[in-house]
Amino acid sequence: MAENFHHISVLPEETIRGLITDPDGVYIDATLGGAGHSRRIADRLSENGRLIGIDQDDAAIEAARERLLRHPAAPRVDIVRANFSELSHVLSELGVERVQGVLFDLGVSSHQLDTAERGFSYMQDAPLDMRMDRRAKLSAYEVVNTYVEDELIRIFYKYGEERWSKRIAEFIAAAREKAPIETTGELVDIISRAVPKGARQKGGHPAKRVFQAVRIEVNDELGILDASFRQAVDALMPGGRIAVITFHSLEDRQAKETLKELAQGCTCPKDIPVCICGKKPEVKLLGKAIKPTPEEIEANPRAKSAKLRIAEKLP
Template structure:
């Protein structure tokens, strides 16, 4: 695969870094290193005694992060792993509790823009979509081996696509003649499945299906709740978690998990007194932060972004 500069415009950059930052000598974890935009901004605020830990499963992000953070004055540790392994990454580095943890979810601009990664419905490439290129399960496997029912379910649940059943049916019919090997071929199948009238309005007809397949390939939603709970466990009292989401499914999990962690009592409502003795673990900081009009003008990909911040109690 040819080398590409890792370019990714960090969304809600100042807002997210300010939202989780409190101590120039603290320990901060960027769970989604990407192009190291958020990490570079954090590193610039840290004193030499501060420590920044960057995690990413994509080797291209690891290389880009190492280059971008090479001149930082604070301590830097960059680890190639899936952020669902946050606990074991921190154990491996022998850190105690940390001051701030940031998640910038979803696919990076780099992954979309590098055609051969197979994330984009705008460029023809092998069907891939693996955030970790060493994983042995790809979009090709989903498209060519899942049953019509399985395809319908993921395109409905993860893509929120009203034509899911028809798209799944067309995929199964087409792959019976020859396997669907490229993004371009999959886009053609999706376009045939969605009636012409429905294709005229709204986003690209393949957008929701591609999102659904990408989420399935990388188990993006399945790992979130437990990872957020682990992150809160690893924060110092007063430490902060920041979560940037890009679609309603991720955001719902972030919102519900933080709300659950912020609850004082989880007893059934019919009990006259509290017997669970549950204490709230976090305090959610106001409403989610949205990108400014200026940011949206510079980076249209930020339009669906939401930042949620919570403080460990």
Template structure:
């Protein structure tokens, strides 16, 4: 697979990380390696960039994309929820900056054979790590109607989740649903006519939900945020790009909790909990792409960048 990828919020990320030439940095979602390249270019040979990804093809692409700075780069195949183990495995006590660019990468969406796209026909797959056992086929054909309804509603915020889940159950009773466009047909057939006239593709929310379920994306984000904050060196920065409200809610809550100090009732004369904030929010509100970036790359429209600094 060729990785043609436009890095979103690139300059704000680089500014947020405040890269030190001799520092240790982690790109926890290497993807197309666009962020990785610009981080590594700012490092001296005494600096180090750890590139993490679950996708073998992403890491293979990174070798070529980063060839001119490869002496500063260490690629690691891992789930970013294990960032603490990755750093420990590299003999590192912490990092000076960590970047997460969450969600599915452009190359995964653009290459039909990965099964992420509702616009092209392919086997139902959607695995970010192709060595993982669970696929979209397993979810669509093996999970109960109620469980499918739940993930469509919770992960896709799909208001027609009960209708779609029932249609999937009926369809697979005769034969398995094997491809992406077969699933699109079932989804569209379950939705009322007014929903099919909406600007957004009828299958977008359902495909998002199934992809999140296959890759346990939200569980990974929850686990990774807490660990990443603990993995930062004092003064280190954590920058996280999200693309939908479910991810952003988790990141926002993790940052706010880490930034909170004393939790004693306000009428207590002195603090007895002893809790101190771990981070400060820099800035307090998310950074959004400007109109020029959105015009050049429509996928940036829903992006938000949140940043915090270890105290």
């Protein structure tokens, strides 16, 4: 299974260098995937260090378990199938109070995109699914076939920043009146007919933004970020770090805004001579967002839009 799970970790050296401050610490990879980042974390741990890997995807859990079981640090590795929004609960179940670092590598994995039957890709025909956790009830099929037209317009525009949201939703509504939309191929065909010819000739694949929007809706990808980042910061010991890798502007905006708010101190009006709000900064931001080098992008084109943000917990 592990051999079939292909995913190239983005910004690997920059991430590990920014995340690990104490090899004796406890570290969380909140998006375990194929264990690319986790193996690098494990490489840096001492015999006292500990790694906790979390993922909601059963295929990722199986592949990561195979890969990490062969690592010398395997006895000090815990692998948990859960959504990272349950981070606090996972730590409580493991009896862990504080950690030295938490990593979030957001978005869809290469394995999920490349496995046709998962239904994430607009480049391969497959059943409409897009569930990162295949135990979940909501799938792309339900979104595409049961959401009212206005709701489709909303998610296409909000999560996909799709300028043709209204027209695409109208075409989907008309198509599903005749028969349910069953596959990614059918959806791609409807989107391609809805987007005017001139718009199809620029800006990449016409289905890219809608597929992103549906995937985000199915997995509530943006809705869980703020609370999850705050849980991670709460779990950090002073000097511990949170590292967040994003792949599109919506994720990055959420990461940037949450970390910026956590780094902000007093919010009292400037004309008040003494602070009465009592707000203290919880973290300090460590520089600006880090982007992949041209060499990394050439080796892994999917890294092109990636950004890494790191913050450190204050005393």
